[in-house]
Amino acid sequence: MNQLKTIANEMLPVYENETGEKLVSARELHKQLFSRQEFTNWIKRRIENYGFVEGDDFLTTLSKSTGGRPSTEYLLLIDTAKEIAMVENNEQGRVIRKYFIEVEKRSRAKQPQSIEDLIIMQANSVKELKQEVATTKQELITVKNRVDNWDKVNPDGNEQQKLNNMIRKYAADNGIAFPESWRHFRKSFNNAYKTNIKALMKNYQTKHGLKSITAPQYLSMIDRLDDGIRVADKMLNSQTFLTTR
The missing domain is CATH 1.10.238 (Recoverin; domain 1)
Known part of the structure; x- marks a missing residue:
């Protein structure tokens, strides 16, 4: 994780490594999806059920030991993270998948050719980002309210x-x-x-x-x-x- 740089963090962090690959922490994704399953079982089932391959679809690292046995951390390629968000088949998953697509779109945006282009591009990006963050926050509030409501309804x-x-x-x-x-x-x-x-x-x-x-x-x-x-x-x-x- 130390060699990764954060390229987006409006909803959950999206990282980029030295080769330009965009990665998402499976543990952070699991948390943002409001999954009630235990994380290790959740990620292992998705890897098995959808045929994800280590090295192609995700990477693994060991967390720093705090005296006990270090845990396995999973870094998902952004395409893998999008697929996992989609197969959750709920509103929160769709919101997160849309967020990943927006991050990719911004990353692929044409690089400015001059200082004037950079100024205009930054101004437009700030405006668009504020609108996206406002929309995403409202969507998350709605999803959180819905989760709270269903938790309080006799399950x-x-x-x-x-x-x-x-x-x-x-x-x-x-x-x-x-x-x-x-x-x-x-x-x-x-x-x-x-x-x-x-x-x-x-x-x-x-x-x-x-x-x-x-x-x-x-x-x-x-x-x-x-x-x-x-x-x-x-x-x-x-x-x-x-x-x-």
């Missing part, structure tokens, strides 16, 4: 309980009554899918002779719980407070 319950708990959290976050939060949910659901869930629930209840039915029960019966959870997730991460009449 052991069924999908109906999950939706119910998400709406309960929305009520607590916004300081409103639980029934009011369901009115917000119905309005959001109607806006998202151009429908009238309250009327549909009433028709379903009448048709099947039910005394009562809740939104999670109805959405489960018509196989649309995933749609409801997506709406609730948007509500929890929205900066706009819905108003209802």
